[in-house]
Amino acid sequence: MWSDATIRVDAVLYDLDRNANKMLYSVVNKNGIIGYIITDNGQTKVIEFALGESPYQNILHKDVDIKSINEKVNKKINLIYDAGTYFYSSDDNRTITKVDVLNNDSLSAVNSTLNDGILVSPRSIWQNINVIPGVPAETNNPPTIGCGPVSAMNLVKYWDSHGYPNLVSDSDTKQILYNKLYSALSCFPFLGDIATLPDSYKEGVRNYTTSHLVTNLIVLRYSSISNSDISILKTEVNNNRPGTILYDDSYRYGLHYVTFVGYAQDLVGDDFYIIHDLWSSTNVYRSWSNDVSDMNFWSIFTFRFN
Incomplete structure (x- = not known):
């Protein structure tokens, strides 16, 4: 389990039809972001998680606080998660761009003592x-x-x-x-x-x-x-x-x-x-x-x- 860590709500995620259907969380400890979780919109089912920052982190900007993140996402950018792929829309939603995870350090490995990323999700425990x-x-x-x-x-x-x-x-x-x-x-x-x-x-x-x-x-x-x-x-x-x-x-x-x-x-x-x-x-x-x-x-x- 990731010990001494908290789960932070980062953003609502949308599908390609612009329906809000997922939630994005960061797992944070004293060293910063150590993992991310994507759940369904009801927060009852974990869809994906991994060590490291989420693929969206470069868009969210890690140097701003959560209030600024939410304002930025809600007013300027929609984050889109569809069939396991990451997108974002900008320019008043006229353009949809795929997030290039190959050029993003989001999924890079971090401290290997974190027990392979086993963690407590918002409403469930892995077994x-x-x-x-x-x-x-x-x-x-x-x-x-x-x-x-x-x-x-x-x-x-x-x-x-x-x-x-x-x-x-x-x-x-x-x-x-x-x-x-x-x-x-x-x-x-x-x-x-x-x-x-x-x-x-x-x-x-x-x-x-x-x-x-x-x-x-x-x-x-x-x-x-x-x-x-x-x-x-x-x-x-x-x-x-x-x-x-x-x-x-x-x-x-x-x-x-x-x-x-x-x-x-x-x-x-x-x-x-x-x-x-x-x-x-x-x-x-x-x-x-x-x-x-x-x-x-x-x-x-x-x-x-x-």
Whole structure:
């Protein structure tokens, strides 16, 4: 739990139809902002939270007091949260601008002693939390920009230190390991980015491990994800087996591979899952039901050794 911290109301958040439907909070201690929370408008359900400042913080300006923040937001700027993506409107709401989280330090990691961001929300306490320890959080920053090979890198490095030491050589830098996985996963340039097809990802990870003398890896791919499939992810986490999620999320992540590392639940029974999103080294908590209802999941990959 984040100890010695208070929760501060920062702003009302709107959807793209200009309806007020979310609330933004900052978690603050004597050192300043250490986390943020987004809830529904009734403050009964946590939609998202993470360590660090919220993606909106550069717009809110951290050097003004809360009264000034509220006046600024209410009179000049509307903050918009829609399908997990951050926007703001200005110029009397004639222009809507997407907040670029890649160029924002909002999600940067802070004091690692904060116990992975587990906290008390405005009206609920987190329970049934399980995070796999020791999963790497490599990012797909240039020149290793392919999310497919970088998400696979997180898994390969994890297994290398958990019983399969042949998977990563002592001479493998991040770039060298990335290049090996890029080839194994049959990645290719596409529209200025790097593409990895789902079946190529599944077979490529297995081919990589086989080529490194680990022949007993089983890779399963799940599509058409439903609410009940949270049980698949929970089973993997409970057995200390990180996996991969491939998003088809046009608002925030786009076509993007991430590493799942855990799950959590609040007292009213809402499920959250925890990822390394490759954009930061912070654990990111996302609502399972929201992502299912928004059809953000393309595939989920699980990995086990027989």
